[in-house]
Structure formats: structure tokens, C-alpha cells
Amino acid sequence: MRVWKRFAGVERAAGGARARRPRGAGADAGFSRSRAQVVAVIVFGGAALVLMRLITLQVFQHEYYAERARNQHVRIVEVPALRGTVFARDGYPLAISVRTESAIVNPEEIADPDFFASVTGPALGMDPAEIARELKRRRSNEGGSRRYYRLARHLTEDARERLRLLQRTFPIHFVPDARRDYPNGAIGAHVVGAIDAEGKGNAGIEQKLNDELAGTPGKLEVRAGARQDSFSSWFREESVPGVNLTLSVDRVIQYDAERFLLEGIQASRAESGTVVVMDPANGEILALANYPSFDPRRETPTREEAAARHSNIAVQIPCEPGSVMKMITVTMGIDTGLFRPESVIYCENGVFPRPGRRPIHDVHRYGSLDVSQVLVKSSNIGVAKISLAAGPVRLYEYLKKFGIGDKTGIELPAESPGILRPQACRDSRDRNCWTPSSHEYIAFGHEVSATAVQLARAVSIIANGGMLVRPHLVTRRSRPAPDGREIPLPLEIEPPKRVLRAETAFTIRRIMERVVLEGTGKAAAIPGYSAGGKTGSAQIFENGRWLNRHNSSFVGFAPVANPRIVVVVTLNRTPLLGGAAAAPVFRKVAETALRVLQVPMDRPETAGQPAPEEERAPAPEVSSSTVLLAEIPASPAEEPAAALPALVGPRVPDFRGKPLAAVLREAAALGMPVETLGRGLARAQAPAPGAILPPGVPVRIRFGVAP
């Protein structure tokens, strides 16, 4: 500008000089005109060039430069959507996101890291030395971003207020953030899952349905100046929050399943285990517990927790079901009409010689057993003969009907289909198909593997009268509206499919009830309820030898007449067999589940639980020669002594002089079982009023009419 003024002043001065100049010679004028023409040509030529360039820039390359300008001045910032909430069956959240703020700084803008750390450290309750060290490390480019350091995540209101005051002195910035809360802690960790530092699910439902839960991020358009300092911003697209999911999991059943699984693992000295509780009518998973588990709240898990996070035993790790598979073989025998429950099978007195192969053994020497006893006593030879009679094609067909070898479709990541080799060989070189003897061994659970969820689905077919259901977790989907309401979204649930005659299912149910009443699963009997089930123990073959360790299982249902729950318990690498290790866990879990679901009792309340016939692992010398193992009733000495109940409980009130209705009402309010005798008014009671009532002990009250 200064130069231009100088130039303009000169022109004015030169113009004044020309005005005073006397008119002179024509030769000078002609020369001057020609010079003017030359100057005019040069000026107009230059102007034309500038104009052409302008047209090129503004017309022909307009889009290109406009795009470059937009890129420099307009930025699109992605605003993350709030992650959907995962609810439990009772409506309480299992995982919920809340908006928070994080404090960040640019280390290069901090003049004195030590001073900065000494002021902000106490305000945030952090170690100043650590903050200073991190800032210096980033400034010296030794690690991390030089221009970004997250001072603190998920600020509390107090911490934010303290930092807001410090913002006048230091270049502290606040950025929106979100925190994922798991209010129930580690309960249902393998079902709900967890998210990583970037907010993406890395286990459970959080991983499998991440796209639904994450929602759609919004777009914020920010206009910035030449120094990239933003001066205006507005939403181009509002963020769409993630879908809320309601799961079929019940928090109490889940909690107790995890607790009892841990107790069972400690009691049986197992290394890992899983429990699945399912509603057989519709396939809803009520609880799914694994051990080892993890805490989803921990952002930086330990190595063991990280391994557990990606190891959902119930759906990812199949194992040999052992004798549990006999349930399917016997079902096949009866459903095809080849056998009836009372059909007699000769069990070869414990050794069934097979031409060219090792004989099949039973642990006990059975002579002739009917088909129901084959299942109750868990005879390997009996089911092998059923399989031989039916043939491999039928067995394979029934295994497929029960869903063995197929994924269940549960909403959990990395589900395993289990192992079921194809029955028919493609050609003579096919080594993946069944051998001529495979169906004899598969009949009692060898050469085949299934996950706990697959077993739960298989047992459900027996429990619900022959319908194949799809195990699932999600029972409701909805999207939160801006005003806080919930907009329901459609949910497709595969309808049950009939795969078995109903009468066959009822027959097998009754046989499985006998397993609990008089067979290998006595420890699974539930006080007040009827229950059916099947034990299973698969001996582990490792490094060329059979170990005295088993994958012990119990699959069952209750009540028998109209099963409301199916429970599968698997304990891995335990020295105990299924009846001793897994059946007690089944009993505890089923008892809780029936209580929570308010299932009416179908047995007399005072009916005592049959004494569990405990099982014992076979001695190594026996197991080494006995490849195929059945359930062995064990001596009671092997079981750990039950802990005596602590003498805590409600004080017994004075019932004397009260009528029956009042006594029952008062006892029910206190949760006390009562046994009454006679009619009229209460005359005598035991224990005496004021005494502590131990758990499980009823109050006996004698009634009598007034004299």
C-alpha cells in the first residue's frame, strides 16, 4: 500500500509537470503517441493474460480450487453416537453408556511441564511427577503423540470445575467422551462382553452386535480460518444412538450360576467349566456362566483376564460329551420304532468283543438290561448295540436333528459348530468321514464334540416335546427417541421346528427322571421338584496316554412334567465324574432358577432328597485299559464333607394361641417352613419361641380345639 501511494504521488507530480509544459514539436508528439500505443498494447496484453488466467482458474478449474479451499477451511468432525444400552430380563441395565468429558493438552503448548504438573496433578488427584514425565517424553518425541496428551478421562464434576479454573492459565481443552458402565460388575461378563479403548466391542454381545449397539456417528461441520482456528460449527447430520437390547438373562440366576460354578470347580478340582440355563420352550438363555471369567470394567485387563475374555467356553470350546450322547442314541432307538423302553438288550457282562478292534467295556458287568435301564445305568455296550441296530445313517440323521455339528446361531462371537464328521465318505481317500466302527463309539459320545449351548439345545428337544429351538439372548430391540421414549424395532426369532415325535420325547423324559432318582445322577435331585437328566464323563487323552482327568457333564431339566428350565453343567479336567462333580452344581443352579421363575413344586415339600450316590474316578490302572468309560457309582468317602450351616436365621415367634391361618401367614412372612398337626388353635410348638431357626428346619406346631 505504501508503495502504491508513493507511485500515485509521483504520477500526480508528473501530471502537473506535463500541464505546465509548453506545446512543442510534432515529432515529439508522434513519438510519444507511438510510445503510448506500445504501452497500451503491453498493458492490454498483460490484462488479457491475467483475464485468461482468471477464466482458467474461476471457470475451468473452479471445482478443483473450490474443493481445495473447502478442504482447508471446512472440516467434518465425527461425533460419536451414544452406545445402546443392554438390559437384563428384569429391566435393569447390564451395560449402559454415559456421556463424560476428558481433559487433553498439547504438550508443545506447555511452557513448563513441571509447573503445569505441580498444579494440575493435585487438582486431578494424580501424581504430578507422572504427568511431567509423560509431557516431557512426548515433547522430546520419545513416544506417543507430540501434540496430544490425554490428561484425564471421564472427569467428575468437581475435577472439571477445578480444571475449568485452571484453563485461564494453561491451555487445557475438554473433549466429549463416553464411559461404558457395567453396574453388575463381572456378572454375565461372557454374555454382555466388554469394549476396548476405542469403544468397539471385543467380547460377548458387545462384539457380536457391535454395529447395532454403536449407532451412527453424527457429522459436525467446522469452519476454520487460515490459522485453522474454528469460528463456526453446526451439525450436518445428527448422531443416531445405538439400539437398546433386552436380553433374556436373569441377573439372579446368572449370579447364582456363576457362584455355584465356582464352588463346583473348587470342590471338584477342575480347571474350567461352564453352566448354561435355558428355557426349553423358546430357547431363551437365562444364564450363561464360564470359569475363568473376567471383569469388563477393567480397561487394561491382566493377561489371564484377556485370555478369559476371548474364551467363552459355552459357545467356543466344544468337548466330548461322553455319556450325555447316550440320550440321543436311546432316543433314536425308540423314535425309529426299533426299540421300546422295555426292550431287552444283552450287555455282554461288561465286555463286548468287536472283530478286529478293541472290545467295548462297561464299568459294571451287566447282563440283560431293558432300554430304559441302559440309559439309567449308562451302559456303553447297550447303546452301542442300539446304534448297530439302527445303522450309521440313522444315527447321523438323529445327531443332525438334535443340532450336533451345527451352530446354534446364538448372538455370541466365534461360535463353534462342534465336531461331527460327515457320515458318508466322498471317495476312498476321504479320511474325514466316519469309519465302519464310528457309529458304535459316537453312540456313547466319542469321536464327536459339542458345546454346552449345543447340548442345551439338544436336551431342550426332549424337554419341550420334540421341538428344535434356537438358543438366543436378545428378546427385545428398541431405539431411544430424543425425548427419552423407546421405539420398538422388529425382532426375528426363528420359530421352533418339530424334529421328534412328542410321545418319544415324553418317554425319554421319564427315563431321564429315573437317572436322577435311581441312576448316576442322584446328586442332581432337587427338593420339592422332579428333575431328569444325564451324566457324562469323557476321559482326557493327552500326550499319548489317558489321564485321570475328565470333562464331566450333567444335562438336565426340571420339573419333569412341564420342564421350565434346561441346565447344562460341564467341568473340565476334573478327577471326578459327572455325577459327583457336575450333578450337585445342576441341583443348586436349578433350585435357584425354579425359585426365581416361581415354578410351583410338583413334589411333596417334605419329601426328602434321595441321598446322592457319589461317584469316584476310576483308578489309573483301570482307566488305562478301559478306553470307554461309563458312569461309576463312587464311595461317599470321596466327596468333601458338607459344611455345617451357620446357626443364623430368624427367631421363632410365639405361635401359641393363634389360629392356623394366622400362623401360616406369619410364618410365610418370615420365610419359615411349618409343619402343622391337628386343628383349632396352636397349643405347642418346637423350636420354642425366641429360638434361632436353623436353615431347612421346619417349625412343628400342634393345634388343638379349646376345652
Next chain:
Amino acid sequence: MKSLDALLDWFAAGKEAAEARGRRELHEARLRALPREEIFLYLKPIDNTRVRCLEARHELASSAAASLVTLALVIGLIAALAPSSVVLLCSHRIEELKQERDALLNRQRIAISREAELVSPPKLDEYSAEKHFIAPPPQALVFVPPAGAVASSRAGR
């Protein structure tokens, strides 16, 4: 760039010469004698007692008209701008309310999370252990019938 500066300096030198010449001519003009350099001040009393205000109706009317026109213009301007101003103010208010709603919803989520934590089975287990509560045995449980269920009594028959 250097040559351009030299060129402009050269032009500036010419400007300086012209200005010097102008200053010289001005100096010569100031040397001329003014005709009457003395200034005399007089004080004269003015009598306004007999001054009358003449009635100028047409001016009154024109000023009133001007006032009315101005007023109409102002009202028109306000009427034109008022809707957009109200919209602007309402938009700000709506945005404030939206932010407040989001903050309240967030606090509600925090409260829901806290409530779920307090009634979670592990917490209830802790409380029951503190208070020495026990889980009743199954035989002691009396389930409340669902709402709308009809109970019949044998005793009444």
C-alpha cells in the same frame, strides 16, 4: 523487486521537486499585504419582546407527515425483522433446552446405572451377609399369585 523499488524512488524524487516548487510559490503569496488588517468588535442589545411567532401550518403538517412516515417505517422495519428475531431467540432457547434435556438424560442414565449397581445380586448378597439374612429354603416359599388370578377355597364349599 529491487529494480521496482529503484523505479519508484526515481518517481518519488520527481514528486519531491514538484512539492518544493509549490512551497516556494506559496511563500511568495503570503508576503503580499492584506487590505484591512484591523478587526473591531461591537456589542448590540436585541429586543425580542415584540417578536411574534408566525403560524406555519404547512410546515407543521409536513413535519407531522415526516414523523408519521418515520414511525411507519420504523414499525414496518420492526414488523419485518421481528419474526426472524423471534425465530433466532427461540432457536437459541430450543438449543439451550436441548442441551439441558441431554444433560438431564445423561444424569438419568447415571442414576439408573447407580440404582442397578445398588440392587445387583452381589451387592444384595453383601447386604444380606451384613444383616445376617438367610435365603429361605424352597419349602418355605409361598409364591404370590399373579395379578388377576382367582383363588378358590375348599372350606367355603
